[in-house]
Amino acid sequence: MQVSSARGAVLLIGVTLVLSCGCGGSSDTGSPDSPRSAAAAGAVPVVASTNVYGDLVEQIGGDKVDVISIISDPAQDPHSYEASTQNQLSLSKAKLVVANGGGYDDFIGRMLRSADNPSVDVIDAVQVSGKAPAEGGEFNEHVWYDVPTVDKLTDQIADALAKAAPADADVFRQNAKAFKEELTSLQAEEAQIKEDHEGAAVAVTEPVPLYMTEASGLRNSTPEDFSEAVEEGDDVSPGVLRETLELFTDRRVEALVYNEQTSGPQTEKVKEAAEDNGVPVVPVTETLPRGEDYVSWMTANVDALKSALDG
Known part of the structure; x- marks a missing residue:
């Protein structure tokens, strides 16, 4: 992270x-x-x-x-x-x-x-968010x-x-x-993605970007057991990993939003499956990259998501 x-x-x-x-x-x-x-x-x-x-x-x-x-x-x-x-x-x-x-x-x-x-x-x-599980x-x-x-x-x-x-x-x-x-x-940029691509399926390696993808009208198709295991640092079961990889081999998602800060052997397999099957990979992070402020960073994330979906 x-x-x-x-x-x-x-x-x-x-x-x-x-x-x-x-x-x-x-x-x-x-x-x-x-x-x-x-x-x-x-x-x-x-x-x-x-x-x-x-x-x-x-x-x-x-x-x-x-x-x-x-x-x-x-x-x-x-x-x-x-x-x-x-x-x-x-x-x-x-x-x-x-x-x-x-x-x-x-x-x-x-x-x-x-x-x-x-x-x-x-x-x-x-x-402050008022959000709850x-x-x-x-x-x-x-x-x-x-x-x-x-x-x-x-x-x-x-x-x-x-x-x-x-x-x-x-x-x-x-x-x-x-x-x-x-x-x-x-927010206007996220709304534009929603207007253009509402309901499009995406995958994530863990929940980090989900508020952004949800605001953009996208549907998360990742098996919950996969993203939770990655976030907790646990091993993903072979069955869950296979189910996740099939999202890309079967081209059932339009993009993979990939947390660069928590990469490991299993997330790397998912990334490779996306790349091998022509599914765009959108890298995100949990902290500010050097030289960025919040708005420039988030704008770059949203722009990268839009580019991936626009093809």
């Missing part, structure tokens, strides 16, 4: 991040050299669980915020991340924390419980792929920053308004 910061060069902070599963790597805790995060004195200190949420705060706060994104390395898995002392120190000083919630980044809750920072405001994106079903916690949720989150972040720095409240709300206008354009 993955993450990065929005504009400018990235300065790696020399802290080793320990992961409890095989997604090793070191974390980038923000972009102190970039214009957006070269914060002015007195800027609001903010900690985000991933660089996706860090970028949202930077879009709204500009140089009035000092943002640390704990996970910004595509090799890192938020589900299994373990905190460092540097992370703990950052949380103890933060005025605002933005996390995904829904079991995605539980390390934030664990750190906050021992951070000795009772006055910090915490925004939980899953709570269907009865008896799995919950898709990847709510940053749901543009209406990000729209709601934008207002929550602007309000929290205005509370922390009342003198700059107008700046935060103006920036939020401008950002929400960009989100409107993104």
Whole structure:
């Protein structure tokens, strides 16, 4: 799974991040050299669980915020991340924390419980979304792929920053308004795909992009046992793998939306089956690629999906 910061060069902070599963790597805790995060004195200190949420705060706060994104390395898995002392120190000083919630980044809750920072405001994106699992079903916690949720989150972040720095409240709300206008354009692109391709069948390697594909009017034909096993890091049974591969050999789907951050032998087989049978592959990630901001990243994802379906 993955993450990065929005504009400018990235300065790696020399802290080793320990992961409890095989997604090793070191974390980038923000972009102190970039214009957006070269914060002015007195800027609001903010900690985000991933660089996706860090970028949202930077879009709204500009140089009035000092943002640390704990996970910004595509090799890192938020589900299994373990905190460092540097992370703990950052949380103890933060005025605002933005996390995904829904079991995605539980390390934030664990750190906050021992951070000795009772006055910090915490925004939980899953709570803001208002989404809940269907009865008896799995919950898709990847709510940053749901543009209406990000729209709601934008207002929550602007309000929290205005509370922390009342003198700059107008700046935060103006920036939020401008950002929400960009989100409107993104939703319009999804609506266009829906108009052109509603009901088209696609496959995914795991649930990460499903809010995007659903907003685009597409039908997920992936066997649920396949995508759940991949997300949980479990082996896919031979029968389920065979069923999934047949989606491509029988040309029953029009695209494969492939999470590049959690590739493994079984997802590679699925990708190869798509390529071998002429089914377009749309790569996605869980964190911001370097040099992208939220809107440019999501626009690229939607454009790639549209191109795949348009043929």
